[in-house]
Amino acid sequence: MQPFRDTQGTAMADLETFRTEAAAWLDANAPLEIRGLELDPDTGGGWGGRRATFDPPQLKDWLDRCAEKGWTAPQWPREYGGGGLSGAEARVLDQERKRLQLPEPLVGFGLTMIGPVLLQFGTEEQRQEHLTKIVRGEIRWCQGYSEPDSGSDLASLQTRAVRDGDEFVVNGTKVWTSYGDLSDWIFALVRTNPDVKKQEGISFLLIDMQTPGVAVRPIQLISGKSPFCETRFDDVRVPVANVIGEIDGGWTVAKALLGHERAMIADLFGAPRGGSRKAGSSLVNLAREYLDVPDDAPLSDAVLRDKIAASEMDTRAFHLTIQRSRDAAKAGHQPGPESSIFKVYATEANKRRCELAVELAGPRGLGWEGPGFEADELARTRAWLRSRGNSIEGGTSEIQLNIIAKRVLGLPD
Numbered sequence: 472m473q474p475f476r477d478t479q480g481t482a483m484a485d486l487e488t489f490r491t492e493a494a495a496w497l498d499a500n501a502p503l504e505i506r507g508l509e510l511d512p513d514t515g516g517g518w519g520g521r522r523a524t525f526d527p528p529q530l531k532d533w534l535d536r537c538a539e540k541g542w543t544a545p546q547w548p549r550e551y552g553g554g555g556l557s558g559a560e561a562r563v564l565d566q567e568r569k570r571l572q573l574p575e576p577l578v579g580f581g582l583t584m585i586g587p588v589l590l591q592f593g594t595e596e597q598r599q600e601h602l603t604k605i606v607r608g609e610i611r612w613c614q615g616y617s618e619p620d621s622g623s624d625l626a627s628l629q630t631r632a633v634r635d636g637d638e639f640v641v642n643g644t645k646v647w648t649s650y651g652d653l654s655d656w657i658f659a660l661v662r663t664n665p666d667v668k669k670q671e672g673i674s675f676l677l678i679d680m681q682t683p684g685v686a687v688r689p690i691q692l693i694s695g696k697s698p699f700c701e702t703r704f705d706d707v708r709v710p711v712a713n714v715i716g717e718i719d720g721g722w723t724v725a726k727a728l729l730g731h732e733r734a735m736i737a738d739l740f741g742a743p744r745g746g747s748r749k750a751g752s753s754l755v756n757l758a759r760e761y762l763d764v765p766d767d768a769p770l771s772d773a774v775l776r777d778k779i780a781a782s783e784m785d786t787r788a789f790h791l792t793i794q795r796s797r798d799a800a801k802a803g804h805q806p807g808p809e810s811s812i813f814k815v816y817a818t819e820a821n822k823r824r825c826e827l828a829v830e831l832a833g834p835r836g837l838g839w840e841g842p843g844f845e846a847d848e849l850a851r852t853r854a855w856l857r858s859r860g861n862s863i864e865g866g867t868s869e870i871q872l873n874i875i876a877k878r879v880l881g882l883p884d
């Protein structure tokens with residue numbers, strides 16, 4: 472009799488052998504100091520790069536061991552430092568890592584955005600140059616798409632790149648560059664031809680942020696700090712060899728990258744990184760804690776009860792949908808416009824969930840700082856505020872709905 476196989480042809484018995492081996496490797500190689508560690512998703516290490524800090528320092532050992540094994544990028548080809556795993560194997564690895572309460576060894580836009588695009592559009596030379604540095608966490612990347620006057624209408628971007636021999640000379644300003652001040656390289660959209668239809672004169676350019684003329688200025692938010700930057704280019708000379716895809720053909724590459732970005736954002740909510748962050752603890756637990764509902768009693772407020780049940784069901788159903796879509800994806804799968812469906816659903820559902828968590832906590836859900844609030848409560852308030860940005864970054868919800876209408880459903884303008 473033939474063994475059962477997953478959608479990519481991996482026999483289930485092989486998968487269980489892989490599970491045993493993966494768990495044993497993780498257990499043997501994860502330093503004790505990092506077990507159960509919950510990293511701050513914005514600042515808590517794991518992002519790599521020349522300025523990376525590791526607290527505790529054993530996180531660096533964890534990164535190095537996983538990179539050596541190819542498990543910082545489990546599904547990337549082995550020749551570029553990846554693990555060469557199938558989708559099903561990568562899922563098992565992820566399950567075992569979470570079961571052992573181990574943090575991801577490496578996160579960031581290198582792995583989730585520019586890496587997959589280099590695999591699809593990069594030349595062999597470009598892949599060799601950049602991919603292994605990404606998997607080893609040596610270089611941190613940021614995204615230079617938005618400009619002061621170009622957000623949703625991204626193709627109207629004005630940052631100019633004028634050719635001078637084997638180089639482009641880049642001038643212009645990017646804005647909302649997440650973590651621009653901590654990154655080493657930027658993947659940027661630049662206008663290389665102003666005389667054609669706007670989408671047809673854009674190139675996708677990789678720029679080393681140490682090049683003279685690149686200046687980064689953090690943007691202060693009302694909270695007093697910011698992960699965003701304004702990034703200026705003043706006569707920045709960039710080799711023509713750093714163009715990904717065709718010169719003037721960057722719009723195709725840009726859209727492919729946005730597919731990966733949207734899938735990554737949806738994954739944040741559909742396949743949480745694991746751990747024990749209380750800011751995200753179950754709504755049922757929050758209701759019991761803040762509304763003093765005993766464990767064996769139902770919540771008397773029927774409206775609130777319905778809202779909690781609906782949110783928990785939406786979350787669970789979405790986790791399973793993401794899981795199914797990952798399982799069905801063939802190796803090398805490139806997310807298309809359907810990633811907008813995942814992105815809009817994930818971010819809008821998460822906003823509702825965060826809103827409800829704050830509602831349940833009442834006045835204790837509105838702390839910003841100070842000793843009057845528990846750390847979990849402050850984290851919850853900030854998670855609620857942060858959730859508002861998720862439905863803007865990577866294209867707003869309105870833009871996702873436009874894409875779904877036009878490119879998925881084929882509706883007329």
Ligand SMILES: Cc1cc2nc3c(=O)[nH]c(=O)nc-3n(C[C@H](O)[C@H](O)[C@H](O)COP(=O)(O)OP(=O)(O)OC[C@H]3O[C@@H](n4cnc5c(N)ncnc54)[C@H](O)[C@@H]3O)c2cc1C
Nearest residue numbers: 614615616617622623647648649860863864865866867869
């Ligand atoms: C947390 C966060 C991180 C970000 N990180 C980065 C980054 O690293 N790199 C980067 O390049 N950018 C980044 N951005 C910028 C982001 O991509 C833009 O904010 C986004 O594309 C929207 O552009 P905008 O802010 O100019 O808004 P606008 O385009 O001015 O939109 C304003 C409003 O009008 C609506 N709207 C606009 N056009 C349409 C339309 N055709 N149909 C219906 N409604 C429309 C929008 O939905 C929105 O509600 C980030 C943004 C956030 C919030």
